[in-house]
Amino acid sequence: MIWTKKDLLGLEYLTKEEIELILTTAESFKEVSTRDIKKVPALRGKTVVNLFYEPSTRTRVSFEVAAKRLSADVINIASETSSVRKGETLIDTGTNIEALKADIIVVRHNASGAANMLARHVSISVVNAGDGWHEHPTQALLDIFTLKEKLGRIEGLKVSIIGDIAHSRVARSNIWGLTKLGAQVKVCAPKILIPPGIEQMGAVVTDDIEEALEDADAINILRMQFERDAETAFPEQLEYFKNFGITQERLKKAKKDIVVMHPGPINRGIEMESSVADGLNSVILEQVTNGIAVRMAVLFLVSQGHDKKYENTD
Amino acid sequence: MTKNTKILIKNGRVVDADNNLDAVLDILVENSRITQVAKNITNGASEIIDATGKIVLPGLVDMHVHLREPGREDKETVASGSQAAAKGGVTSCLAMPNTQPAIDCVENMRVLKNIIQKTAKVNVFIAASITRNRLGKELTDIAKLKKEGALAITDDGASVDSDELMVRALKIALGQKILAICHSEDKSLAQKGVVNLGYTSTRLGLRGISRESEYQRVARDIALAKKTKAPVHITHVSCRESVELISQAKKKGIKVTCDTCPHYFSLDEDVVLAYDTNMKVNPPLRGKADVASIRQGLKNGVVDAIASDHAPHTENEKDIEFERAEFGSIGLETELAVSITELIHTGLLSWSALVKKLALNPARILGLNKGTLSVGADADIIVVAPDKEWQVEKENFLSKSKNSAFLGRRLKGIVEYTICQGRIVYKNEVS
Numbered sequence: 001m002i003w004t005k006k007d008l009l010g011l012e013y014l015t016k017e018e019i020e021l022i023l024t025t026a027e028s029f030k031e032v033s034t035r036d037i038k039k040v041p042a043l044r045g046k047t048v049v050n051l052f053y054e055p056s057t058r059t060r061v062s063f064e065v066a067a068k069r070l071s072a073d074v075i076n077i078a079s080e081t082s083s084v085r086k087g088e089t090l091i092d093t094g095t096n097i098e099a100l101k102a103d104i105i106v107v108r109h110n111a112s113g114a115a116n117m118l119a120r121h122v123s124i125s126v127v128n129a130g131d132g133w134h135e136h137p138t139q140a141l142l143d144i145f146t147l148k149e150k151l152g153r154i155e156g157l158k159v160s161i162i163g164d165i166a167h168s169r170v171a172r173s174n175i176w177g178l179t180k181l182g183a184q185v186k187v188c189a190p191k192i193l194i195p196p197g198i199e200q201m202g203a204v205v206t207d208d209i210e211e212a213l214e215d216a217d218a219i220n221i222l223r224m225q226f227e228r229d230a231e232t233a234f235p236e237q238l239e240y241f242k243n244f245g246i247t248q249e250r251l252k253k254a255k256k257d258i259v260v261m262h263p264g265p266i267n268r269g270i271e272m273e274s275s276v277a278d279g280l281n282s283v284i285l286e287q288v289t290n291g292i293a294v295r296m297a298v299l300f301l302v303s304q305g306h307d308k309k310y311e312n313t314d
Numbered sequence: 315m316t317k318n319t320k321i322l323i324k325n326g327r328v329v330d331a332d333n334n335l336d337a338v339l340d341i342l343v344e345n346s347r348i349t350q351v352a353k354n355i356t357n358g359a360s361e362i363i364d365a366t367g368k369i370v371l372p373g374l375v376d377m378h379v380h381l382r383e384p385g386r387e388d389k390e391t392v393a394s395g396s397q398a399a400a401k402g403g404v405t406s407c408l409a410m411p412n413t414q415p416a417i418d419c420v421e422n423m424r425v426l427k428n429i430i431q432k433t434a435k436v437n438v439f440i441a442a443s444i445t446r447n448r449l450g451k452e453l454t455d456i457a458k459l460k461k462e463g464a465l466a467i468t469d470d471g472a473s474v475d476s477d478e479l480m481v482r483a484l485k486i487a488l489g490q491k492i493l494a495i496c497h498s499e500d501k502s503l504a505q506k507g508v509v510n511l512g513y514t515s516t517r518l519g520l521r522g523i524s525r526e527s528e529y530q531r532v533a534r535d536i537a538l539a540k541k542t543k544a545p546v547h548i549t550h551v552s553c554r555e556s557v558e559l560i561s562q563a564k565k566k567g568i569k570v571t572c573d574t575c576p577h578y579f580s581l582d583e584d585v586v587l588a589y590d591t592n593m594k595v596n597p598p599l600r601g602k603a604d605v606a607s608i609r610q611g612l613k614n615g616v617v618d619a620i621a622s623d624h625a626p627h628t629e630n631e632k633d634i635e636f637e638r639a640e641f642g643s644i645g646l647e648t649e650l651a652v653s654i655t656e657l658i659h660t661g662l663l664s665w666s667a668l669v670k671k672l673a674l675n676p677a678r679i680l681g682l683n684k685g686t687l688s689v690g691a692d693a694d695i696i697v698v699a700p701d702k703e704w705q706v707e708k709e710n711f712l713s714k715s716k717n718s719a720f721l722g723r724r725l726k727g728i729v730e731y732t733i734c735q736g737r738i739v740y741k742n743e744v745s
Binding site: 012089090091109111112113114116117131132133134135169172195196197198200201 | 511512513514515516517518519520522588589630633634635636637638
């Protein structure tokens with residue numbers, strides 16, 4: 001299997017084999033971070049630009065660390081400090097970065113499809129670090145990598161994703177990735193946070209938290225947004241915790257060795273109790289560590305790819 | 315272009331639904347009118363068009379076009395839009411009033427009429443707005459606008475939300491004998507949606523526009539047509555429930571007509587999956603079942619007309635994030651070819667039936683004596699090569715804007731000549 005794509009825009013656009021290639025590549029890169037000198041020359045002389053239109057600390061830092069451990073030069077552009085504020089379009093910003101002879105753009109944007117659009121207009125690589133409600137492929141890849149590391153396989157696993165499915169790019173990427181690798185995915189949320197047609201992506205829908213927990217080999221708990229965005233926020237914080245919050249009590253009825261994941265940052269006491277976040281089943285910090293290896297793999301692979309055909313159109 | 319006093323179109327297959335005609339005939343045009351339709355006309359015409367192997371049709375009547383003038387001449391002008399119309403075989407179009415300023419008073423109508431008189435290459439008729447500045451708050455002076463020549467009233471781009479206001483508008487429209495065209499959309503349901511609500515919106519992570527936002531307003535508009543007895547025309551019908559509601563209303567004898575656009579009978583929501591903003595239209599491209607229902611509606615007569623909803627936008631307004639891009643596709647230069655490709659070459663419609671959708675029915679709905687090849691009628695005639703294949707390319711559009719949902723597609727059927735009011739306004743020089 002040879003990687004051919006110049007971009008990583010979403011897991012919807014990847015085959016099972018391509019996802020597996022990223023995971024095996026990540027396995028070999030994971031060891032680098034355990035060395036005394038945490039660096040390999042794989043991307044020496046390459047320039048990676050982190051173009052972030054949304055505030056993000058962990059994803060940006062993770063990409064930056066990953067690029068640096070591959071010996072790439074890294075430039076960070078945040079929307080607050082760039083000409084983005086002066087009204088430059090995403091395409092113009094992208095073609096300017098290309099003119100600087102950068103090799104990879106890592107883009108985070110609040111508009112769904114922004115990475116797809118950028119990739120169409122530049123010939124250098126584009127890695128989607130989260131676009132609107134659409135996809136966050138490296139997050140799902142690190143979730144899957146962590147799961148596989150913990151449980152030895154993905155095929156046949158039962159994974160429940162709990163929280164605001166409607167507005168979650170993490171949920172969408174996880175559904176595509178997990179189902180392609182043969183896992184059974186359940187999504188669980190209050191009815192108003194379940195987007196229409198999600199079943200057609202391959203997920204089973206429930207609004208019963210007990211049902212989401214029983215038999216699950218793993219749960220992925222999404223961050224709930226409350227006050228920040230009036231349009232997408234779920235109105236009742238306490239009601240949400242009462243009905244969907246993950247507590248020690250609820251976990252008692254689940255499998256003993258259930259894997260508990262969260263993409264972070266955690267709202268302690270809202271999506272989950274602190275004791276669950278810090279408990280024995282939690283792999284939340286391992287996800288952060290694995291994020292480096294997965295992003296190293298992605299940056300390395302896209303730098304080898306040249307194929308612009310990346311989308312399922314017809 | 316060329317000013318001719320006599321044009322003879324020879325040996326074309328003449329399809330004229332108005333006269334139940336489908337035969338190889340000659341047509342003689344003298345001083346802007348059709349003077350003879352017969353076999354082997356021998357008359358000393360100054361210009362003879364050999365239409366052997368071609369189809370001769372009445373010029374298309376497109377009842378939904380945005381020419382953007384006055385106000386957004388960067389997108390389109392009456393001159394550029396009517397040139398595009400001529401190339402597409404459209405000899406009459408109805409300009410929507412959502413210009414800047416809106417066509418909501420006699421003064422603004424006069425400005426537009428003056429522009430049309432000076433620059434239009436084909437017949438351009440004017441639709442005035444129902445409410446001032448299309449805000450849905452205060453009615454325009456419909457009687458005066460009618461007197462000034464408005465052919466229809468519409469707040470296109472918006473629906474008049476207030477039932478009470480719409481009832482008043484329809485009562486006046488009935489009295490003034492002016493057609494009301496409804497952009498049937500309940501914004502409180504559609505909200506900030508940009509694609510069809512369902513699997514597509516979920517998959518793309520974009521806000522959805524439900525079918526309910528369209529068909530519930532269609533139901534309202536039908537109810538008001540019934541209540542007031544005023545004729546109502548529903549424009550750009552896109553979903554199966556709307557077709558069903560209009561079908562039922564027609565059976566009950568309510569005076570309702572409707573049109574759809576080429577993109578609603580030829581494209582479904584799957585083409586949006588690459589976030590191509592040229593596929594962002596309002597109403598949105600729907601599911602396969604909706605497309606099938608629109609096609610069925612065209613076949614069984616529930617859908618009376620095909621209109622382009624020609625909606626030009628600059629590249630700056632389209633080459634941006636999908637959710638921020640403007641709604642709309644240009645259509646004047648592709649509507650005939652898309653219709654021929656999708657409806658004639660698939661066997662869904664006969665040529666005669668297509669002429670009804672594209673010319674005769676919209677003319678009748680608007681009360682125009684057009685869409686016909688009767689002797690004495692205005693000489694609005696097109697000559698079409700029905701099988702000639704071509705590819706839709708940005709650089710070939712005469713429209714100022716290039717935002718076509720059909721870019722890159724191969725289509726069959728091309729206009730060879732467009733004659734408007736007895737003058738050749740377009741001739742295909744490529745072949």
